Amino acid sequence: MSLRVFLQGDPRIIVLASERHALVFRHNPSGLAVGSDGALGVLRQPAAAPTCAVEFTALENYDTSSYRLVRASGIHGTLGLINIDADVYLCVISAAIKVATVRPGEHIQKILSVEFYPYASNDEYTYGHGHEAHEVVINHPCSELKKMLSGGTFYYSADFDLTNRLQDRLSEESAFDIDSLDEEFLWNAYMIDPLIRFRSRLSQQERVVLDESRMLTSAIRGFVLTVTIAAASSPLKGLKSNYPSSLTVLSRLSCRRAGTRFNSRGIDDDGNVANFVESETVFWHPSGLCFSYVQVRGSVPIFWEQATGLLPNQQKIHITRSPEATQAAFDKHFEHLELAYGTVHILNLMSDVKPQEVDLSTRYQHHIQHSPLNQIVGSGGMTENRLIQSQFDFHAETKGPGGYESASMVRRLIQERADSFAYLLCDAVDGPQYSGSRLEKSSLQESLVILQQEGIFRTNCLDCLDRTNLIQTIISQMAIELFLNHRSERATPDFWMRHSSLWADNGDVGSLFPPVLAINDGSKALSKIYAGTGALKSSFTRHGKMSLAGAIADARKSATRMYINNFADKGRQNTIDMLLGRLVEQRAVRLYDPINDFVNSELLQRTHEFSSSETVSIWAGTFNLNGKGNGVKEDLSAWLCPPVGRQQSDADIIAVGLQEIVELSPQQVMSTDPARRQGWEEAVRSTINNQTRYPLRDEYVLLRSGQLVGAALIVFVKSSSLKKIKNVEGSVKKVSMNVSQKSWQPKAHGE
Numbered sequence: 001m002s003l004r005v006f007l008q009g010d011p012r013i014i015v016l017a018s019e020r021h022a023l024v025f026r027h028n029p030s031g032l033a034v035g036s037d038g039a040l041g042v043l044r045q046p047a048a049a050p051t052c053a054v055e056f057t058a059l060e061n062y063d064t065s066s067y068r069l070v071r072a073s074g075i076h077g078t079l080g081l082i083n084i085d086a087d088v089y090l091c092v093i094s095a096a097i098k099v100a101t102v103r104p105g106e107h108i109q110k111i112l113s114v115e116f117y118p119y120a121s122n123d124e125y126t127y128g129h130g131h132e133a134h135e136v137v138i139n140h141p142c143s144e145l146k147k148m149l150s151g152g153t154f155y156y157s158a159d160f161d162l163t164n165r166l167q168d169r170l171s172e173e174s175a176f177d178i179d180s181l182d183e184e185f186l187w188n189a190y191m192i193d194p195l196i197r198f199r200s201r202l203s204q205q206e207r208v209v210l211d212e213s214r215m216l217t218s219a220i221r222g223f224v225l226t227v228t229i230a231a232a233s234s235p236l237k238g239l240k241s242n243y244p245s246s247l248t249v250l251s252r253l254s255c256r257r258a259g260t261r262f263n264s265r266g267i268d269d270d271g272n273v274a275n276f277v278e279s280e281t282v283f284w285h286p287s288g289l290c291f292s293y294v295q296v297r298g299s300v301p302i303f304w305e306q307a308t309g310l311l312p313n314q315q316k317i318h319i320t321r322s323p324e325a326t327q328a329a330f331d332k333h334f335e336h337l338e339l340a341y342g343t344v345h346i347l348n349l350m351s352d353v354k355p356q357e358v359d360l361s362t363r364y365q366h367h368i369q370h371s372p373l374n375q376i377v378g379s380g381g382m383t384e385n386r387l388i389q390s391q392f393d394f395h396a397e398t399k400g401p402g403g404y405e406s407a408s409m410v411r412r413l414i415q416e417r418a419d420s421f422a423y424l425l426c427d428a429v430d431g432p433q434y435s436g437s438r439l440e441k442s443s444l445q446e447s448l449v450i451l452q453q454e455g456i457f458r459t460n461c462l463d464c465l466d467r468t469n470l471i472q473t474i475i476s477q478m479a480i481e482l483f484l485n486h487r488s489e490r491a492t493p494d495f496w497m498r499h500s501s502l503w504a505d506n507g508d509v510g511s512l513f514p515p516v517l518a519i520n521d522g523s524k525a526l527s528k529i530y531a532g533t534g535a536l537k538s539s540f541t542r543h544g545k546m547s548l549a550g551a552i553a554d555a556r557k558s559a560t561r562m563y564i565n566n567f568a569d570k571g572r573q574n575t576i577d578m579l580l581g582r583l584v585e586q587r588a589v590r591l592y593d594p595i596n597d598f599v600n601s602e603l604l605q606r607t608h609e610f611s612s613s614e615t616v617s618i619w620a621g622t623f624n625l626n627g628k629g630n631g632v633k634e635d636l637s638a639w640l641c642p643p644v645g646r647q648q649s650d651a652d653i654i655a656v657g658l659q660e661i662v663e664l665s666p667q668q669v670m671s672t673d674p675a676r677r678q679g680w681e682e683a684v685r686s687t688i689n690n691q692t693r694y695p696l697r698d699e700y701v702l703l704r705s706g707q708l709v710g711a712a713l714i715v716f717v718k719s720s721s722l723k724k725i726k727n728v729e730g731s732v733k734k735v736s737m738n739v740s741q742k743s744w745q746p747k748a749h750g751e
Contacts, residue, residue, distance in 0.1 A: 002073045002076070003073075003076070004017045004069065004071055004073065004075060005069075009068075011026065012027050012118075014090055014117050019059070020058065020060075021213050022057055022062050022064075023215050024054065024056075025081075026055075051590050051591070051592050052592060054194075054198045056206060056209075074094060075093065076093040076156075076158075076217065077093055078090060078192075078215060079114065079149070079192060079217055080188050080190070080191025080192035080193070081191055084142060087118050088119035089116040089118055089119060089142055090116070092114065092115050092117070093111055093113075094115045095111075095112040095150075096109040097109065097112055099155070099224055099225055100226035100248050101226050102246075102248050102250070102284065103284050104284075105159055108157045108250075110224070114150055116142040116146060145578060147575075148572075153223075153529055154187065155220050155222070158217075161177070161181060163183075163184075164181075164182050165294050166290070167424045167453060178196065184256055185255065186218055186219070186255065187219050187221045187253075187258075187580075188217070191579070191581075192217075193588070194589045201593070221252075221253045222277060222529075224248070225248070225506075227246070227502055228244045229244055229246060229498065233492050233494040233495050234495075235480075236287075236489055238487065241287060246284045247283050247498060247499060247502060248282040249282075249476075249502045250279070250282070251277050251278070251279040252279075252280075253275075254278075254298075257276065259577075262307065263570070264573070265299055266299055266300060266303050266305070267299070267329050269726040270332065271332030271335075272333070273299045275298060277297050277298070277464070278294060279295055280292060280294045281294075288427050290426050291424065291425055292423065292424040293424070293453065294341070294453060294456060295459065296337070296457075297458070298458065300364055300462075301364075302330065302360070303319065303320045304319045305730075317356040317359065319360070321702075321703065321704055321728070322701055322702035324719065325717070327367055327370055327371075328723065331372060331373075342455045343387075344455070344458055345389075345390065345421075345456070346389040346390065346460075347390050347392060347413075347414065347458065348361060349468065352396060357462060360462075373385075373386040373387035390414060392471075394471070397409055407470055407474065410471055414475070414478075418475070420455065422482075423451065425451040426448060426449050427448050428448075429447065459471055465507065469507035470507075473504075476499070617650075617653075618655065619655070620656075621640065622658070623639065623657075623658055623659070625659065626660050627662060627664070635687075636683060637690075640654075640687050641688065652717065652721050653717050654684075654715070655713070655714070656680075656684055656713075657714075658711070658712040661676050661677055661680065661707065661711070661712045674707060677712045681705055684714060685701075688700050699718075700716040702716055703716060703725070704728050706730055
């Protein structure tokens with residue numbers, strides 16, 4: 001459904017209109033609200049952000065004759081509102097192309113272009129063009145957002161909930177309910193939230209009409225594509241049909257720990273991991289039979305960082321939290337996966353010999369062993385482990401003469417578990433609906449679930465890009481083979497070629513469109529989003545063999561990654577954070593809602609009635625070791641546990657700074673040995689835990705430590721305080737050859 005955009009200059013009004021209805025946006029700078037006597041008045045508290053008013057009405061009841069029509073057609077809905085530079089902008093989709101049809105009537109569009117209309121300003125914002133040669137060209141405030149949203153990695157559907165996999169939305173086929181969207185994969189959640197709140201205040205009938213107008217759009221980021229399988233190439237020969245079937249791959253990138261390669265690693269305190277992607281393979285047959293299989297990828301779920309560098313594979317990895325301070329977040333991550341997908345099988349592809357990958361794998365294994373899910377539990381008279389782990393050193397296995405073809409050896413590790421996980425299989429109750437030569441989905445058509453997927457593979461390497469994508473291609477093929485074997489069918493070589501091509505595109509999209517559209521196709525799928533280039537090894541994934549051209553392409557991509565990661569990723573990360581509303585001083589758009597504003601004002605005055613605060617004590621001390629190491633075995637209690645009052649003892653946070661922890665020799669400057677710091681960590685931890693008044697109930701654990709040549713900072717917290725601490729951020733700044741600054745800021749969130 002194509003929409004139109006009308007503008008009025010003074011007062012500023014934007015109208016988004018369908019054939020019958022209009023969504024009207026007005027700027028409301030006064031910040032009026034309802035007073036305690038029910039009359040309109042000024043808010044007691046200053047507005048948190050520019051206040052806007054929204055109205056949904058029948059178009060026949062709204063006169064647009066005096067308005068300027070800026071877009072007569074081609075608008076596909078709004079992604080929401082965003083506040084930038086003290087002005088509010090309405091973001092609309094101005095160009096899109098259909099790239100997938102999962103099932104008849106379930107179409108998916110790729111966003112090719114967006115436009116931003118200023119909400120409060122009368123300026124037309126013709127930034128970057130229309131200027132004389134001598135004039136300064138001013139960038140549009142939303143130019144970076146526009147570039148990212150128009151880059152070909154965002155998708156939406158006006159027909160169904162694209163944020164949920166097929167198995168989760170089968171029960172909701174009869175309606176497209178905005179309230180059921182999964183915010184983990186909803187990339188415009190921050191922008192669309194004010195309009196979702198506005199929608200919740202409408203009557204039930206108005207909500208239905210607004211939803212049917214498709215003005216509010218939900219967008220995912222990742223990769224989506226459907227390829228058509230000719231009837232002659234269909235793997236289901238037993239089901240006769242002259243109509244083509246379809247094969248679709250949908251990859252949904254999580255927005256909860258979104259970012260670029262070296263700016264987003266590991267896990268956060270809520271259990272979200274970097275580069276977490278849910279990938280779904282869907283095969284649909286004209287008989288109405290539909291197969292779906294889901295797998296996920298994600299960064300190693302511990303707290304770790306990796307600095308950029310100009311030398312490939314030389315970027316140093318830092319594990320930033322102790323095992324005790326990591327386990328809670330680790331458990332949250334896998335409890336969420338188990339609840340959403342069932343049994344989780346971890347497939348770790350990292351090296352067994354590269355020291356940095358070995359360190360990550362060792363810590364990974366430690367947390368798996370201590371996870372509550374890694375226990376044998378009874379289930380229907382049988383025992384079951386809900387968290388399984390397999391190690392597959394991808395580089396070692398593919399190093400021999402077999403090359404990347406040896407990656408298929410992973411099958412022997414996971415075949416039994418793949419069989420037990422099964423897949424989703426459903427069938428249309430009333431069969432497909434035909435209209436001439438086309439297949440359409442009836443509004444009353446329902447699906448009968450024959451089989452459900454009961455577990456999931458979680459694959460990772462270091463970046464969760466190249467190695468991971470190749471192995472996930474194999475797992476997808478194994479699932480389809482299992483489905484076909486159950487029906488005594490076999491796929492044709494043409495089918496597998498299309499399947500491999502789809503997964504290669506998923507990791508590294510080439511141009512999938514005619515030349516006229518290739519200009520707008522900036523997508524390189526998952527690898528492009530995270531690392532800035534297409535995936536390595538995509539030549540093998542696509543063709544089943546590694547060619548010289550593919551090897552040269554990989555070398556070119558590696559060089560391009562190095563440049564982007566070192567010089568462009570900071571700006572890309574800033575744009576991502578702006579879209580998701582995570583910049584430090586960023587404020588959400590407030591819609592004019594006098595009743596809600598009055599309630600919030602009253603609640604603010606009565607905060608003490610439903611909130612509490614507590615005092616947090618911090619002990620900080622420094623010690624100059626003069627490069628000596630013998631003090632680590634001496635009694636440190638006189639320094640760390642001085643005789644002070646009871647209120648000052650047993651601090652919640654203990655921060656220890658050590659100076660000249662090693663001799664400031666050229667060797668230490670070039671490559672600092674962490675052994676001395678680790679010895680002091682254990683000495684301090686042992687001392688403070690031996691002196692605490694509650695050693696069994698409230699032990700101190702290492703939160704984070706770091707070292708820059710001779711300076712070290714070590715932070716301990718009480719185990720009971722771990723759940724109140726989030727977002728422990730660290731920074732290191734080299735200011736000369738022998739002077740440095742290091743700081744960490746643990747942010748405690750009271751309950």
